Amino acid sequence: MGHFGFSYMGIIFLLLLIVPNLVWTKHQPKGYDPGHENTILGFFERVGEVLVSAVALIFSDFNFQGWDLWSIWLLLALLFMTFYEIWWIRYFRSDKELRDMYRSFGIIPVGGATLPIIAFIFLGIYGKVIWMILAVIILGIGHIGIHLQHQKEIEGEKL
Template sequence: MGHLGFSYVGLIFLLMLTIPNLIWIRHQPKGYDSQSENKILLIFERVGQVLVTCTALIFSDFNLRPWSAWTLWLIAAVILMLMYEGWWVRYFRSQKTLRDFYSSFCGVPVAGATLPVIAFLLLGIYGKVVWLLISVVILGIGHIGIHLQHRKEIY
């Protein structure tokens, strides 16, 4: 279920998630409008954001442990977060259109939403913390759902 305690790995993942989003505030895509977002998906997204943030920080199970087969889950999660950072680099170098923002990356659809959600899911598997898994599912329904909704509107 999880051991309470600070997770520096969770903090690193959250920083990798938050810093580009803070930069994005000043570099939003031309024509971006969040007013039309589905309110139910928005509730899932917001609740999921709070839950993921809290659970990623308060369970020490995400911190590094001696090598085991479970370490592969952490490695996969780190790779996905690095891909997420790569997606941001590509976005910030682009024309910053809606198509750029809702684009795929390395075959992953709506990568700006999908990559971090899957990365946190894998982190939950690595830590064997069911609370993060539940939180990520809630976040994913809202966050990926909203991104797919926006993507559908522009294509």
Template sequence: MGTFGFSYVGAIFLLCLLVPNLLWTRCRPRDYDPSVESRSLLALERTGQVWTTCAALVFQDFNLRPWTPWSWWLIGAVALMVLYELWWLRYFRSARTMADFTSSLLGVPVAGASLPVAAFFLLGIYGRVVWMLLGVTVLGMGHIGIHLRHRREIRKETDI
């Protein structure tokens, strides 16, 4: 269920999200159209963001512990977060279009949305915190859903 206490690992993961997203607010894609984002998906995304942020910070179960085979879940979460950061580097070096923003990385579709959701899901497994798993599921439905809608709009525009 989860042991209350501050999680420095959760805080580091959140910083890995926060920094590139703050930069993104100054470097949005030129063809970004927020009207594509449905209210229901936005509600799921925002709810999931708050839920996941709270879970990441208030459960100390995510902090480092002595090595066990269970630690591979944390290694997987860190690897996905590193890929997420690499995806951002590629985006910031690109022409910064919606096609760049909704691009895949190493076969992971809409990597900018999928990788952090998957990373936090693995972190939830590592910590054995069901609250994180539930929050990330809600976040994923909204966040990945929004990115997929943007991707669909790009494909419609290129088919015209």
């Protein structure tokens, strides 16, 4: 269920999520137009963002609890957040074309959307906080859905 209390790990994950997005606002891809995004997916994304942010901060269960076998979930969460940061570095070093924004990361489609979703799911599992997992699912439906929509449009332009 979860224990209420401040989560420094939640702050760390949120900063790893938010900082590159703030930098991105000055380095958006050429031709980026969010105006035609699916309204329902946008709703899921916004609600999910609020829920994930709130849950990340108010449950102390995400804080490091000591090393044991369950710590693997935290390590996986940190690994996928590291992959997310690497994805951003790759984007910022690219030509910043639309295709760069929706590029996969290895076998993971639309890495910029999928990697943090995976990381936060693992964080939710680590903390045993079902509210995080549910919030991330809501966010993932919107965020990954929007990225897939953009990717499909870009691929359609290539044909």
